[in-house]
Amino acid sequence: MIPDSTTESLPVQPDTAVQWRKVLWERCPYPDNFIPPDSFLSALRRNPNFTPYSYWPLVFMCCAITQHVGTVFVFLAIFVGLKERSVDARVLLWVSVSCSVLGYGIWEILHSSHPSNMPPNRSKAFKSSLLVFLALMGLAPVLRTLTAATSSDSIWALSACLFLLNTVLADHSCSMRPGSFTQERLTFVLSMNAAISSSVVLASRLPDDLSVFSLVLFAVQLFALFPLLRHRFWSISTAVQALVTLSITAVSLVLVTPLSSAIATMMTGIYIAITFIAPGVLVWAQQYKNEIRGPWDVAIPRLNWI
Amino acid sequence: MKDEALSIAMISDFFYPNVGGVENHIYMLSANLIRRGHKVIVITHSHPPDRVGVRWLLPSLKVYYVPFMTIASSATLPNYFTFLPYFRTIIVREHIQLIHAHASLSSLGQEGILHAHFFGVRTVFTDHSLFGFEDAASILTNKLLAAALKNVDAVICVSHTGRENTVLRGQLFEPSEEDPSLSVVRSSVYTIPNALVAEQFIPSPWPQPLETINIVVISRLAYRKGIDLLVATAPRICAAFPNVNFIVGGDGPKLNDLLQARERHLLQDRIELLGPVRHRDVRDVLIRGSIFLNTSLTEAFGIAILEAACTGLYVVSTRVGGVPEILPQDMISFANPDEDDVFRALSEAIDIVTRGAHDRLEAHARVTRFYDWAHIAERTEAVYDAVVRSESIDFETRVRRTMSLGPFAGLIYTIILVVDCLFFLFLEWWMPRHDMDFVREHWKPDVFAEFAHKAQSSGEEAP
Numbered sequence: 001m002i003p004d005s006t007t008e009s010l011p012v013q014p015d016t017a018v019q020w021r022k023v024l025w026e027r028c029p030y031p032d033n034f035i036p037p038d039s040f041l042s043a044l045r046r047n048p049n050f051t052p053y054s055y056w057p058l059v060f061m062c063c064a065i066t067q068h069v070g071t072v073f074v075f076l077a078i079f080v081g082l083k084e085r086s087v088d089a090r091v092l093l094w095v096s097v098s099c100s101v102l103g104y105g106i107w108e109i110l111h112s113s114h115p116s117n118m119p120p121n122r123s124k125a126f127k128s129s130l131l132v133f134l135a136l137m138g139l140a141p142v143l144r145t146l147t148a149a150t151s152s153d154s155i156w157a158l159s160a161c162l163f164l165l166n167t168v169l170a171d172h173s174c175s176m177r178p179g180s181f182t183q184e185r186l187t188f189v190l191s192m193n194a195a196i197s198s199s200v201v202l203a204s205r206l207p208d209d210l211s212v213f214s215l216v217l218f219a220v221q222l223f224a225l226f227p228l229l230r231h232r233f234w235s236i237s238t239a240v241q242a243l244v245t246l247s248i249t250a251v252s253l254v255l256v257t258p259l260s261s262a263i264a265t266m267m268t269g270i271y272i273a274i275t276f277i278a279p280g281v282l283v284w285a286q287q288y289k290n291e292i293r294g295p296w297d298v299a300i301p302r303l304n305w306i
Numbered sequence: 307m308k309d310e311a312l313s314i315a316m317i318s319d320f321f322y323p324n325v326g327g328v329e330n331h332i333y334m335l336s337a338n339l340i341r342r343g344h345k346v347i348v349i350t351h352s353h354p355p356d357r358v359g360v361r362w363l364l365p366s367l368k369v370y371y372v373p374f375m376t377i378a379s380s381a382t383l384p385n386y387f388t389f390l391p392y393f394r395t396i397i398v399r400e401h402i403q404l405i406h407a408h409a410s411l412s413s414l415g416q417e418g419i420l421h422a423h424f425f426g427v428r429t430v431f432t433d434h435s436l437f438g439f440e441d442a443a444s445i446l447t448n449k450l451l452a453a454a455l456k457n458v459d460a461v462i463c464v465s466h467t468g469r470e471n472t473v474l475r476g477q478l479f480e481p482s483e484e485d486p487s488l489s490v491v492r493s494s495v496y497t498i499p500n501a502l503v504a505e506q507f508i509p510s511p512w513p514q515p516l517e518t519i520n521i522v523v524i525s526r527l528a529y530r531k532g533i534d535l536l537v538a539t540a541p542r543i544c545a546a547f548p549n550v551n552f553i554v555g556g557d558g559p560k561l562n563d564l565l566q567a568r569e570r571h572l573l574q575d576r577i578e579l580l581g582p583v584r585h586r587d588v589r590d591v592l593i594r595g596s597i598f599l600n601t602s603l604t605e606a607f608g609i610a611i612l613e614a615a616c617t618g619l620y621v622v623s624t625r626v627g628g629v630p631e632i633l634p635q636d637m638i639s640f641a642n643p644d645e646d647d648v649f650r651a652l653s654e655a656i657d658i659v660t661r662g663a664h665d666r667l668e669a670h671a672r673v674t675r676f677y678d679w680a681h682i683a684e685r686t687e688a689v690y691d692a693v694v695r696s697e698s699i700d701f702e703t704r705v706r707r708t709m710s711l712g713p714f715a716g717l718i719y720t721i722i723l724v725v726d727c728l729f730f731l732f733l734e735w736w737m738p739r740h741d742m743d744f745v746r747e748h749w750k751p752d753v754f755a756e757f758a759h760k761a762q763s764s765g766e767e768a769p
Binding site: 022023024025026032033035040041043044291292294295296297298299300301302303304305 | 467470497631633644685689
């Protein structure tokens, strides 16, 4: 927006040869609206700390978002399958239990690869997972009739909003520093809560207690535990990330295609847009970056104890 | 220089009974313009319960307190239309020819600039502060400013740095006359500094004791004033110079940091905290010290520095914003906003003061020469004259300029402009001008002088 030639001389020309100085305490023979041709805006700096993004690293970073969207679609496909009785609740239960055992094993391997980490407390993990398991089992009949008085349309709208909130607030950061705990951030907790609430209201549309129980258990694994595991993968390699992304998208497409081929096509479009088109748009938009710095900026104090 | 007396309305959200740099600037400028024969009124928002309606301040400055709600820090909500009925009545009744809006965060001022063209009233805007370009608040207020300044007749800034900042924020560029493909800064952007009343800041007549040196800080204790630097540097100075004490005036969120640092280093007898200092007591605090320390992280002009320099103190300041422009090198030491560098600059200043190399009375005389409100009023008057002589912007140009704000903002502001016109026409029909009471001036300066002369001579005749 700023023209390049801001230092064009003005019609106001001084009649003396006194040098214009950038001071206020001295009246020089120049008019007050004189714009010094050389020094005006000479302290302006544009994009001083600008490091441009390149395309492929951005694609890999966007994999985190694709994975998240993929898990949401996997969950929705499973829900529709349970509701239309094309998925057996017992099969889902066994799949999620075996997945969590597998996931815990991978987690522990990754965890012990960092020597600085504390040794994992297996009995505590087992106890808390058993507690969640039993609590959900006990609560399933209550959850099934939780929203009996609410119309299904409201439930679809509510769960859509909650999943949107979940996706927006989820932790899509990709740098995995050893010892950093992603679960400590407030947005992560909010995002997880939104997803769990959404799955609870969706589960209340299901016909029997076993379906409700298995769906909510599956949701806890998919939205509370799996993001932590996915976050750990960043410390391994980008190839693992690509593999995880590919498998999640493939699973979601395989689950959705029998339900509706139109939705499967739309999902493919979404995946391609997030993974390949969005980074391209960001790289393209960088040419318009115009960060303006100058002496008017609030200085950052440098203190020794920081 | 002046052709004829003008009727000027100063418009700003910031005016007495609030106290601050902008408030004082408006008052002093108005008073000096009145002295030069102009008629000046001030329009600001009311301060319920008692500061409402119309008030007169010395010397014959009429203040209209318009009943508007404030949202935060004494600023009113920008709503573009509700000011027009008040504005129209005041401008028409008072026969105003020119409005002068102050401060970029004053929505009253920006609204005045929007409405002024209905009455053939010319517009001048003074910007008093610096803003960045990166945070959301700055981006929003900069857009509002750019919209307001598209159709203003002249812009005044208080420092050269401030002018560069305002030119960028308000997009004050126009196509060059020689080559329309190039754009140049508008020729109606002026730099006119603040000034101070030097008589209020006379140095102490007694010589300063050299065995103890007091460093004075008078500032709002907030992050932007760099209080972190003060908190870090003050204990180091106290440790390095056993004869140096600090006097800190002001209040704010960083007071606790200062109290904690004082307690941690056991400096209760070396760092004196005065709490809030009223403006009229500032000189009494300043004369107790030899060095004034300003650690601001951003500053458009730095009037506090001038007040201290005028009282004869040697100044140490961070090199930010417009501060490097206000005093010559031998009256001020600069430091980068860096703990070690502030320490270095303060040590140098202590050395200068200990050697007796800084003459208080000479410093006072120099600041008095540099800054004078009468002079500032004269320079502002030159801007008014240029504005009144220039051709006013017609409606088509106004719309074209407003549309150039951008694809979305341009359209929004053009709609505001057009709706404002309709509202104005409605007001003309609803409250016709011939029903209005016009203000008649009895007390012109020459009439006043004549009466004063008469009273004096009759007093002499009477026994």
